Amino acid sequence: MKTKNIKSILIANRGEIAIRIAKTAKKMGIKAVGIRTVKEPEAHYLTFMDLVLDFPEREFNNIAEFLDIENLVGLARDNNIDAIHPGYGYLSENPQFAVRCIEEGVIFIGPTPKVIKDMGDKVVAKEIAAKGNVPMLTGSEGAIHTLEEVVTVAKKVGYPLIIKACTGGGGRGMRIVHRQSELKQMYIAASSEAAIAFNNSAVFIEKYLENPRHIEVQIVADTHGNVVHLGERECSIQRKHQKLLEEAPSSILDDNLRKKITDAAISLAKEAGYSSLGTVEFLLDKKMNFYFMEMNTRVQVEHPVTEMITNLDLIELQIRIANGEELPITQKDVKLNGSAIECRINAEDPQSGFSPCLGVIKALRLPTGEGVRVDSGVVVGSEISLYFDSMIAKLIVHAKDRETAIANTLKALDKFIIRGVKTTIPFDKAVLNNEKFVSGNFDTSFIENDMDSMV
Ligand code: ADP
DSSP: OOOOOOOEEEEOOOHHHHHHHHHHHHHTTOEEEEEEOTTOTTOGGGGGOSEEEEOOOOSSOOSOGGGOHHHHHHHHHHTTOOEEEOOSSTTTTOHHHHHHHHHTTOEESSSOHHHHHHHHSHHHHHHHHHHTTOOOOOBOSSOBOSHHHHHHHHHHHOSSEEEEETTOOTTOSEEEEOSGGGHHHHHHHHHHHHHHHHSOOOEEEEEOOSSOEEEEEEEEEOTTSOEEEEEEEEEEEEETTEEEEEEESOTTOOHHHHHHHHHHHHHHHHHHTOOEEEEEEEEEOTTSOEEEEEEEOSOOTTHHHHHHHHTOOHHHHHHHHHTTOOOSOOGGGOOOOSEEEEEEEESEEGGGTTEEOOEEOOEEEOOOSTTEEEEEOOOTTOEEOTTSOSEEEEEEEEESSHHHHHHHHHHHHHHOEEESSOOSHHHHHHHHHOHHHHHTOOOTTHHHHHSTTTO
């Protein structure tokens, strides 16, 4: 088999994910190359790199370094680096970035630009899903551009409905509409938010499910036509449509439903011509019907819970696929063992609306122990600044079953010491101690309805 032989990777990201990628690169004997920016010249992630390159000085350029396509691609090209790993966020789902990498002879560690583009548009993604017979919520046939169309579609779909930005992400450009009188106002709000955030005001409509669960399937697909799923993740613990705590497997799926939902994810990946690591997101209603929502074409923040229960290195698989190798595993090699929970530890104050807590980390102790993993990008002296997101660490705990995983996560949270900024640790503990969470009987409304004393 002809492979491309990646020997060096430029990591176009920072923080914990840059460290995560560097660790796997080194394990594989690949040179990890990091990027130093003026905003964080002494950042902790740089200490994990085999080589650090300074981001080029720029004049009159205000876009964030990790969004600067030309300078990033230029760094790789000019330093003869074989591949670029975009991590998550930033340019990880930007088809133009992938195009420019390819044009300059740099391997983009991700799917093809076409697939990134297709899946980046939720309407196109749904069209592809329909071809793969993947179940979907009723909604508009395609993108909507006028109020007249909104009114017509709303009549067909009924209330409640949700208006979503076609190229949306991060929970933005989304509005739930409960009655006709709110329709116009919500349409204007969603499309103008989408225009500002994504430079694209196009929206679509689908039926709004009351209190569903968010279940997503991890898939890996190589460039030789092999597609394998690595089970699902439960991501229903969300605040403002943003995930806070994730687990694998989901306590709600039995083997029968797991088979159906993972089959659907594989069908979509095949229909899309997918090749890389990817996540297919679904909503599950109270009657256990699931519906395709969107596909993310990058490594997810919550990928470690899947790594813990499968004992696989997802970044390694992603790099091998980009290298042109065949998947080293088949579906029957994938065994889901035990239960894993991830808590996102953000520098935010849960007592005051989760507002970011800026400052310097004055003391830090990370928990250790059997089944305990911490992916963190900070050390004592690290600054939590407005420039970057507020996630400072992820605690991942793996145990033989869910009950033990919850107990061990609580113990690990107790061992954390973070001084200098407030964190979401007290909130994570409250979730894990909540009876409803422990029973497994929860949905995406959990934080709003069952944790309201803390939000
Ligand atoms: P984004 O790309 O902005 O993250 P998603 O389409 O992934 O947006 O949706 C994020 C969250 O919004 C979901 O996890 C779910 O909680 C909620 N959501 C999205 N669509 C629906 C829907 N049709 N019905 C109910 N909840 C929804």
